[in-house]
Amino acid sequence: MSDQKSPVDFYFDFSSPYGYFASLHIEKLAAQYGRTVNWRAILLGPVFKTMNIAPIANxxxxxxxxxxxxxxxxxxxxxxxxxxxxxxxATQHAARAVLWVQQNDAARAVNLIHAIYSAYFTENIDISKLETVIRIAGDNGIDAGKLSTALNDDTVKEALKTEVAASIERGVFGSPFVIVDGESFWGFxxxxxxxxxxKSGKI
Amino acid sequence: MSDQKSPVDFYFDFSSPYGYFASLHIEKLAAQYGRTVNWRAILLGPVFKTMNIAPIANxxxxxxxxxxxxxxxxxxxxxxxxxxxxxxxATQHAARAVLWVQQNDAARAVNLIHAIYSAYFTENIDISKLETVIRIAGDNGIDAGKLSTALNDDTVKEALKTEVAASIERGVFGSPFVIVDGESFWGFxxxxxxxxxxKSGKI
Structure with a gap:
């Protein structure tokens, strides 16, 4: 056994402004206490369906x-x-792109997350479109052709479904949602x- | 015109734990910046109906x-x-009692608010019952007989309905909910x- 601390699971939906705010702070906060971040792009639509609630804006x-x-x-x-x-x-294309990039290059996936969030919440770019996600990925050094093929394949679609189902299973119901050492925190x-x-390992 | 700053409107439902938490901080916070507190007991039931949402616990x-x-x-x-x-x-008896006491003795009404919140959230006392509210009021120097008569009268019932309708009109939809100088803050x-x-008069 090593002294390695377990990473912080950071769940977020690309449609969530508070997820965006939190995405700008989580790495520094985790690093300050010797943790890394597991970035977990999810979709809140299915969760809200389970909860029988509407998105806050509605x-x-x-x-x-x-x-x-x-x-x-x-x-x-x-x-x-x-x-x-x-x-x-709708954020499924963005979430799938992140999931696919994460399989090959975790660091580049983090850059992509920041780029997508920034496009949507600072530049009013509609990131729901497949071609927009691919364009942003391309701008961040990701092979647009390979990504495009991957996003049209069922493998990554199934992978995201599995990830979302697993998040609901863990009690994730909002964005941002952080789980670390079994403790859950909802909201920036x-x-x-x-x-x-x-800091103290308890609260 | 005087330099008197307008009071802080503090809306709360007696069923709300975060309203209870906030009730313990709002006076000191307001006083620190030269403000008094307008304590406004409301019922979230009608608000939740307007919003078509369920209480969080459900x-x-x-x-x-x-x-x-x-x-x-x-x-x-x-x-x-x-x-x-x-x-x-259900918190209508508690809210009505506060409203009635406020008409006669604002300071005593604040004591009553703290006493009811404390009974519910530290002693597990069911404050939904009329006789419990009257008992707590009596313990806080309020004339139990007069209060009992008032709570059975339509005047205070109508006054609370008016207050709740006015709060919805102002956009209040949760507890605690603070409005000061036209700026709204939801949540502790x-x-x-x-x-x-x-502090700065802007944000």
């Missing part, structure tokens, strides 16, 4: 507040943010408690 | 996490907390942003 009253809260939270945390014109969007606004846990 | 996946999060958040913030056996509960986990706003 809930009366809450939707208006949510938009204001996103913009204010971004300012509060000094995060570059532009509310996309369309939200939520639980990063203070996550940090306390990483 | 949502699949989220419910289990919610209980864990309440207990962990209480520890994190050094707040005495015991998860009540029954949650959520937005108290960091609330503080930043109180």
């Amino acid at each position: 809930v009366p009253l809450k939707g208006d507040y949510a938009r204001h809260d996103m913009e204010r939270s971004a300012r509060f945390h000094n995060i570059l943010f532009r509310h996309p014109d369309v939200m939520p969007i 606004d639980r990063f203070d408690q996550l940090e306390a846990f990483l | 949502v699949p996946l989220k419910g289990d996490y919610a209980r864990h999060d309440m207990e962990r958040s209480a520890r994190f913030h050094n707040i005495l907390f015991r998860h009540p056996d029954v949650m959520p509960i 986990d937005r108290f960091d942003q609330l503080e930043a706003f109180l």
Whole structure:
């Protein structure tokens, strides 16, 4: 047995602004306490179906507040943010692309995650489109042709389905959602408690 | 015109643990920035109906996490907390009692709020019962006979209905919910942003 600490499982949906905010902090936070990050792109659609709830933007009253809260939270945390014109969007192409790249090059996959999030939440680029995901991947040194073939193959589709089902099985129901040493934290606004846990090993 | 700053509107439901947590911090926070607190007991039932959502404890996946999060958040913030056996509960008697006491003695009403919250969230006392609310009020120096008469009268029932309708009109959809100078903050986990706003007048 080594002293190696287990990695932090970081679940996120590319349609989630708080997932985006958290994606900018999780690596530094984990590294500060000797951890690496397992980036786990998921889809919240199936989870919301299980929970019988609607995406926050579509809930009366809450939707208006949510938009204001996103913009204010971004300012509060000094995060570059532009509310996309369309939200939520379908994110299966983006999630599958990440999953495929992760099989070959974990570091490049992390760059791709940041690039996709940044495109959607700072440049208002519609990342729901397959060709957009492939273009962003290409810009980040990923073989666009190979990725395109992979995204049209059932293997990666099944792999994402399996990953999403496994996340629901673990109790993941939102984005961002962090699991470390069996402890679950939902939301960027639980990063203070996550940090306390990483620091002392209990909370 | 005086330099008097407008009070902080603090909306809460007695069934809300995060409302309880926030109730222990809001006075000190407001006072620190020269504000007083308008305590506004509401009922989330009608709001949830408008939003077409279920109380958090009843949502699949989220419910289990919610209980864990309440207990962990209480520890994190050094707040005495015991998860009540029954949650959520009906809180109209408690809210009406507060509304009635506020008409006569605002300071005593604040004491009553703390006493009811404490009974429910630290002593597992079922505050949904009319006689329990009256007993707690009596223990806090409120005339139990007069309160009992008032709670059986339609006046206070109508007053609470009006208050709840007005809160929905203002966009209140959760507990705790703070409005100050037109800026809204939902959740105890937005108290960091609330503080930043109180401090600098913008956010």
